[in-house]
Amino acid sequence: MVLFASIFRASDGLPLVALTDFDGQRSNVKHAQRYVKLISKKLHQLPDRCTLQSDDYVIHFITIPPQNISVVTVLDVSYPSVLGFCFLEEVEKEFIKQYDSRQVSAAVRPYTFMEFGSTLQRQKQRYGSPRSLNTRVNVADMSQQLKMMPPFQIAAEDVEPTYGGVLHKNDYGPTVTPVAQLRLPLGWLGKLSAMLNVICAVLNLTRGMSVINDGHIHVDLTEINSFVYGAAFMLTSLFCIYQIFLLYTHSRWKKSKTYVTSILMCLCQLVTWELRNLLQIGFHFLANLLITFIILYRLGLNKVPDYHV
Template sequence: MIHFAIVSRSTDGLALVANSDSPLVSMHPGLEDAQRKIKLLSRISARFPDRCSLYCGSYVIHFITALDLTLLVLCDVTYPQVLAFSFLSDLQKEFLVFFDKQKVLTVQRPYSLIDFDIPLQRLKHRYNNPRSLNTKVNLQVLSEELRLRPPYVLCEEELRPGYGQRSNNEVTTTAASPFMRYLPLHFVGIVSLSLSCFCALLNFTRAVHIINDTHAHIGQEFDTEHYQTGATFFVCCFLSLYQSYLICYPHKRRKALACATLGSICVCQLYLYEHRSIFGLIFHVTVACYGTFVIITRQMQSKLPQYTL
């Protein structure tokens, strides 16, 4: 069930409205601690991504940040996540209908919008009786959204004062690194990835062939150059696979790594110019340049500012 909900202003953490404390607080110390944490989160929500969850033993806090508002809910850990975020979405809609944005931005005192307490209690009562929601709430779209972009799970360490701050007191988003990801790979990227894997396969088969051929003539004369050539083909195979990795997975130094990989591939092709045709050299270098272009230009998917459900 839902125990507590609060709406705050995300720009400065000012609490605007919250429902009355649950009578179960004094009976359950864990609930009291979770309620303390949700009030703390309402003040520091600007540090975190726009959709988060914090697990507190038998309870969980979910919150979203959108349109200069942070909406938080404290519920049992067994309460369905999709219902909790649906509650926050409905809470946001009703709050913005009840108060205009200018009113929200000009409030100076905490809990000044207590007039919203009755609609908040009514909405909370509805979501604590899920049977009444079967015909009123369409959860399919939200369920898919949560599956594709699940909430970032906070740890209690991130609630400490000063966590995620730089020396110049600039607040950073503690979840930026795990939250960053590539946008879906489009046709151009798929072609580049396929060609890089194909080049890796060609290099691998060529390396195996040269090593086997060297072993077949091992009794005649030991040829170091053949082993070096085979090793170079293996290196080319590794570089092509690494380029494929950079195409698929983001790295904070991906541009420098992509350029270094391209340079290494070109050097290897120069070494192998006697063992490839001109067409083969041009093909491998072109594929490497194409892959580097895809890596450098591929867009990142980061936190969506002012996201609304």
């Protein structure tokens, strides 16, 4: 069930509205509220769709930069995540219908929009009984969204107060991981693209070494041409590995690096074109295009839809 919900101004964490009808005596709710408060102070640093999970509860939140708001909810650990994000999305849409970004920016005091609390309470009651939800809740679409772009998984340590980069919990705690380095979890398609590129890297490396060392290929080549073809195979192998690196890591100018790497791979493929059959050519180009698409697609996955109503 939905235990708690609140809306904050994303730029500075000012609370705009919160549920007042909740069991504040439950230890897990009180503990979760502490982390909700800590999260609110770092909303401008965190990705736009995140999850923090503990043994007793789950915190989901989404941020809508154009409207400068973040919607946060605390759920029972057994409550389906897809319904939790459906709840956040509906609350966000309702809020945007009633208030615009100028009103949000003009708010000075905490809980300026407490009249919206009745809407929060109504949505909480609706989602308290998942079986009674009507068809307006498009669970299938949200399930697909979460499969294609899973929320960032953050840990309690990522939002704990710090002094000099060390956790406030104790003077010898681990260094906090910079939020910018958080990685979006890979879906099955991303893992498939990485696996295909590993295969391509091994195949190109093996073929390149064979061409350079022995010249065992199916056409007559001069020594110079043999070296050129071998170098092209070896470079393609390195580009495959670098694309996997880009897929898994945060990097400056990642989009530009991805485009350049993909183009260079295509050029190397053209150099070795006559040494492959159509099946091999198709496989290598498909692997290149797939991982390029996944890398570029993931760059925008931390942005939730911009609703203008």
